[in-house]
Amino acid sequence: MQKRFYSLDVFRGATVAFMILVNNPGSWSNLYAPLEHAPWHGCTPTDLVFPFFLFAVGNALAFVMPRLQEAGTAAFLKKAITRSLLIFLIGFFLNWSPFIRWENDHLTFKAWEYAGANGNLIGIRILGVLQRIALSYFFASLIIYFFKLRGAFVSAVVLLLGYWVLCLLLGNAADPFSMNGYFGVSVDKTILGESHMYHGEGVAFDPEGITSTLTSIVQVIFGYFVGLYIQQKGKNYDMLSHLFIAGCLLIFTGYAWDMVFPINKKIWTSSYVLYTTGLAILVLSICIFLIEFKEAKGAWSRFFDVFGKNALFIFFLSGFLPRIIALFRWVDHVDNGKKVYTSAFPWFYEHICKPISSNLKNGSLLYALCMIAFYWLIVYFMDKKKIYIKV
Template sequence: MQKRFYSLDVFRGATVALMILVNNPGSWSNLYAPLAHANWHGCTPTDLVFPFFLFAVGNALSFVMPRLEAAGTSAFLKKVFTRSFLIFLIGFFLNWSPFVRWDNDQLVFKAWEYAGANGTIIGIRILGVLQRIALCYLFASLIIYFFKIRGAFVTAVVLLLAYWMLCLFLGNPADPYSLNGYFGVPIDKAILGESHMYHGEGVAFDPEGISSTLTSIVQVIFGYFVGFYIQQKGKNFEMLAHLLIAGCILVFTGYAWDMVFPINKKIWTSSYVLYTTGLAILVLSFCIFLIEFREAKGAWSRFFDVFGKNALFIFFLSGFLPRVIALFRWVDHTNEDGKKVYTSALPWFYQHVCKPVSDNLKNGSLLYALCMIGFYWLIVYFMDKKKIYIKV
């Protein structure tokens, strides 16, 4: 029987908790620097959340792969394709939800495409976080199943190098790693359509785009390697030492590659994969040492553990629930132009409870995010007590 490492569950749960923290500030205009993404090149603690989660997906895959292999190729393909499709569909559902929107004072159906306030065409975004998780899980599973460990390693190296070459030679020669020079933008526009892409950068650009999915697949593969190695070596200091060395080597290699291929989350560069994987291994090593070797378990580990037991569900809920609550709004005040300004429960809570706690607006924004973590923790804690685990 496989030995379960509790530290892996805590690592995954802590990643989910941090994901909720950075995705739910009281105000996007008032963030402490570590809780904001890098503007373009570079890496903040917030930029570690998504690759850490993909790394954790690979860890989990290493524990279930033996059962999938034992079931046979047909059963494996059915399981992997079904799960990937469902996760992708849930992510797409989240993007479209709650299917209605306020248009002046009327609720109208959120159409596939519709005219925005300034006349631009707005559409439902096709890709997103869950969709990337689905695609990475699918392709990483197929690569590992059919190519085995050695073949998966070679494939990972080829993907990282090939992506570098694609960026360098297909991008704008003046600056191939810039927003305007990145080769993946025209591909996304041609396949997805501008109205169905992310516009958070002020233009049509998708940080979970088609091209950058190539390297994010490697994040899952590396997570699988680490999970597989931990199981093979067992709980001993040799295993821990090797993980620490591997983590340091990857961080150093990522930094070195950064000099010619900048660390960048938004286009998920190869240097970013190595750097964040290295950091994930180091953090996981610390968790293993603390929990498995020192047995320093307690309230702190249980706090994160319950997030990990319903990881995808609570991530979905943290994105879905605020959108539904926002439909129930009321007039907060009338501005100088005589126009009604509406609010709903969560913005009201931030404005009237969290924001006034400090003259520094970043403190109020952080307090709101912490309250959201507490709120969602109560949900997963209750689910854990009732042994309710929603799996896909």
């Protein structure tokens, strides 16, 4: 097997760093536009993070697949099932963690389902980011292993076109690509139950739902294709120029498809897959050019590299740690006779970051940057100690 390109690790690490940035603002109400998700159709820089990570998963798969194929079908299935199940369960654990919550002034167990303040039933969300990574990796690896390269390409085309057809045939004819018209919502409600879905949109709607996972599988397959091509072609300008052209073609195709099948992260449309994969290829091409060809390595590449070496772990920690810290709270002030509680991270934002500017977006951004620095110190220390947590 050829030596792995360092630029791939930097690309993955930069994706994780940006993921931490957009997931940890000081205030969700005070964000600069590029750090917000598109309200529905469209794509912001923040909407690139997740597909870039799935693309990187596919890149990595291209380097380990030959070893899995040599080991045989039984060993491959054991590896694919075990890894996918672990990632899925870690994501589910993260959703349920820390298993206890504050209710008024006492801690209670966070039940599988419980009545909310308005009387509506609240439950533990089943799906999520890590769960989608697990499912996308699992099915993409099966397709690649059993159907080989040509079969994987055909499968990708079938999934992208088939998903478009399903949206048109099973969705609301008036607007099949709206939140209310999207056919996947009823599928999720039937299988998962409304109380176990995401409610961040104000209604039961899961952006990592069952049906939209069909196209996220393709994101991993495309990442595999690119990783395999880089291995086979090696370090030369033909490889780089072909990647650049492929990225531009996918972006153009995604934009063209957007006219009839809108680019949309929340239902992971086929046009969104092509568009974001094209951008991922262009960004990766720039990384390869700078690092492998111009050898422009340095502090910037090492900064991102350590994130990439413990990518899943630090993503999990960035979601888990704030929940644990939030349990250790104290009274910050009293408002109209009512105690207002705080904990370490919210206190840091309110008293250190927020006061720096009258523009609250600056304080929110500063907090997010501080969180990147905080988690970077953790992965930097782990790298120094050669501690790598793999799943």
